[in-house]
Amino acid sequence: MRVVLLGPPGAGKGTQAQIIATELAVPAISTGDIFRANVSGQTDLGQQAKSYMDAGDLVPDEITVAMVTGRLAEPDAVDGFLLDGFPRTIAQAEQLRDSLSELGHALDRCLELVVDEDELVRRLSGRRMLVDGEWVQRDDDKPETVRHRLEVYREQTAPLSGFYEQAGLLSRIDAIGEVDEVTARAMRALGRDGDGGSTGVPAAV
Numbered sequence: 001m002r003v004v005l006l007g008p009p010g011a012g013k014g015t016q017a018q019i020i021a022t023e024l025a026v027p028a029i030s031t032g033d034i035f036r037a038n039v040s041g042q043t044d045l046g047q048q049a050k051s052y053m054d055a056g057d058l059v060p061d062e063i064t065v066a067m068v069t070g071r072l073a074e075p076d077a078v079d080g081f082l083l084d085g086f087p088r089t090i091a092q093a094e095q096l097r098d099s100l101s102e103l104g105h106a107l108d109r110c111l112e113l114v115v116d117e118d119e120l121v122r123r124l125s126g127r128r129m130l131v132d133g134e135w136v137q138r139d140d141d142k143p144e145t146v147r148h149r150l151e152v153y154r155e156q157t158a159p160l161s162g163f164y165e166q167a168g169l170l171s172r173i174d175a176i177g178e179v180d181e182v183t184a185r186a187m188r189a190l191g192r193d194g195d196g197g198s199t200g201v202p203a204a205v
């Protein structure tokens, strides 16, 4: 299966991506994680991306699309993938559609995790990640940057919901609740709700 996970920062994309990808037996590909690994590794790509990330802005499409296209060409992603954090602009979505179609492939579904904005701000300001045994706040989770990232999401990424709806690929998932409840809603939307692998038309969730 080829799936895109859409949703604002703080919606739980990273957590759900890992679980859903394991269930589907496909790699979870997170552009944010790839960028962060490149920043820590001080690669050229990391240096190009860092200032945008620190400001809470999107890394330019040409850099991001080249990176994702390369990653999707790796053997483990040829038969399926779950993308977390890509696409984030209509241009990225169009390029993804076109490069998959050149390979004779297409997306199966876009899952949009829906969480209201007050809850997002609350989650992001409390979020910590483990680095070298210590819990630290991501630089881009500082309150000023969080507000900016949410604006960037509203302006540049939220329109993807309409893009995928028009393509008949969108399932909106209520992403408030326990992690496993949200996963169950997502799996139902993918037609994989543990009933033996039904692949019927995904129900509204």
Ligand code: AMP
Residues within 6 Å of the ligand: 009, 031, 032, 033, 035, 052, 053, 054, 056, 057, 058, 059, 060, 064, 084, 085, 086, 087, 088, 089, 092, 140, 149
């Ligand atoms: P994330 O971990 O998905 O929140 O991504 C962290 C940061 O990486 C974002 O705020 C952007 O600066 C950058 N980034 C990740 N994915 C993309 C993308 N698809 N397009 C542009 N920038 C991205």
